[in-house]
Amino acid sequence: MTSTGHLRTPDGVALIGTIIMNKLLLVTGAAGRIGSYFARHHGQSDYRLRLMVRGDEKNINALDDLGEVVTCDLSDV
Numbered sequence: 001m002t003s004t005g006h007l008r009t010p011d012g013v014a015l016i017g018t019i020i021m022n023k024l025l026l027v028t029g030a031a032g033r034i035g036s037y038f039a040r041h042h043g044q045s046d047y048r049l050r051l052m053v054r055g056d057e058k059n060i061n062a063l064d065d066l067g068e069v070v071t072c073d074l075s076d077v
Contacts, residue, residue, distance in 0.1 A: 027067075028052045028074070031059055039066050 025042055029035035030051035036059070039051055049067025053060055063069050 024048045024050060026050045026052060030063055030066075030069070036063070039063065043067060 023046060025047045027035050027039045027042075027049055030039050030049075031053045035051075039049055043049055043066035051063050051067050051069045052072050053063070053069060054073045055071040060069060
């Protein structure tokens with residue numbers, strides 16, 4: 001089951017995506033501006049979050065309370 005979600009960042013950037021209803025969301029770029037906003041918004045919902053970060057970001061520790069932090073660089077894939 002899927003649903004289309006519409007969300008805006010505080011400065012009005014539209015985020016549009018499809019959410020798979022298995023209660024686990026992978027958030028790429030979770031330490032960035034849009035990814036961290038998305039993670040904070042959905043961290044207060046029923047979803048479990050897997051937060052993908054590159055590993056060199058300074059605010060990774062702030063994400064620990066939101067979900068499972070995974071270090072990965074997509075350019076290595």
